[in-house]
């Protein structure tokens with residue numbers, strides 16, 4: 536187990552920092568959405584409990600985009616892309632088994648081939664030209680950060696319809712992206728009850744609502760002719776943020792610039808590939824290098840990053856098939872019991888290491904950090920193991936809750952069941968191994984305690 540823990544430790548933590556430098560879809564860190572000129576925190580004036588716009592199962596849809604389970608508008612998109620400078624491609628948009636619509640190989644593709652080549656003239660970035668230049672000027676004047684700016688830009692261009700140069704692109708975007716932003720508070724509470732993703736989803740919904748309200752109060756209400764509420768409202772922002780969360784790319788080779796890259800954003804994610812989108816300076820376009828071969832007709836994949844199933848659900852609205860995601864992890868909360876007679880002494884020992892009475896540790900099906908073991912050992916250590924301790928007490932709080940587990944309901948339920956199944960599998964395995972290890976430790980196996988110098992000291 537120590538070996539597994541060590542391996543885990545060396546793979547999990549670097550993953551988090553690697554993500555920042557890898558050309559993955561939007562960073563795992565939710566960007567700051569607040570406006571630069573808003574020193575006060577973003578207000579969330581709309582409750583995340585069921586509201587007018589979210590209370591019914593039939594969420595209002597925006598009047599643009601298409602259903603992605605059909606190939607509606609895909610042909611027009613491909614034609615517009617090649618007319619706009621996209622070189623001939625070895626892939627085409629088609630209906631696919633994973634992700635409904637995606638890119639499939641038209642010819643044999645070798646491992647190590649560079650595919651795509653989307654030129655910068657086809658990127659949508661914070662510097663893109665607005666069909667309504669006044670709208671762009673106002674947002675620049677208020678120094679609106681990239682994400683809210685891009686969300687507003689997308690709505691502005693979508694409402695310009697045929698006079699926007701992005702008309703064909705926007706028509707091929709999903710009318711309702713798969714996103715937790717469309718789940719009502721009741722659905723989040725009910726379906727994600729057992730997952731930590733529930734809290735993060737609530738925060739994300741709250742942030743998006745707060746950002747829209749901030750923009751409305753500080754900017755849109757002052758320029759109602761440029762930003763009419765019939766166009767710039769909570770529903771259209773839910774759509775545009777849903778699009779950004781599921782499609783925006785961070786390009787490390789362009790200093791981390793974020794962009795919507797038409798065509799490249801038709802690629803679906805697979806946990807089995809490790810290739811990412813990035814800007815290629817030599818060919819001057821967004822590319823990815825295949826890490827496996829494809830035959831004509833096969834669906835082509837990239838990786839959206841080494842993300843847990845919960846994070847994939849949070850940003851992209853899907854959960855990979857059970858057992859297929861080696862990056863899946865669950866945060867395990869551990870805490871000292873207040874009733875532990877050695878509570879104070881244990882807390883002191885933890886504090887010396889900058890830890891508190893409750894700590895969260897990431898666990899994967901393959902293992903967990905050594906620090907988790909040290910914490911767990913300390914939590915269950917009986918007084919007989921230290922001269923300071925009076926009687927055996929303390930146990931680890933393994934916070935394993937079981938999930939309580941038509942159309943929309945069935946779909947959301949399925950996502951929730953998939954997420955819960957994968958998270959439970961990790962938790963149950965961790966619980967089993969931890970309990971066994973802690974039993975061993977009670978019968979005198981103290982080696983693991985040496986991993987924390989301070990912890991070792993208190994058992995002298």
Ligand SMILES: C[S@@+](CC[C@H](N)C(=O)[O-])C[C@H]1O[C@@H](n2cnc3c(N)ncnc32)[C@H](O)[C@@H]1O
Nearest residue numbers: 603634636713781782800801802803804851853
């Ligand atoms: C960047 S888009 C990819 C293209 C998208 N399928 C489309 O038709 O527009 C990301 C979205 O594709 C879907 N998707 C991508 N990878 C998936 C996967 N492995 N399983 C299920 N859905 C996936 C999700 O709806 C996600 O929000």
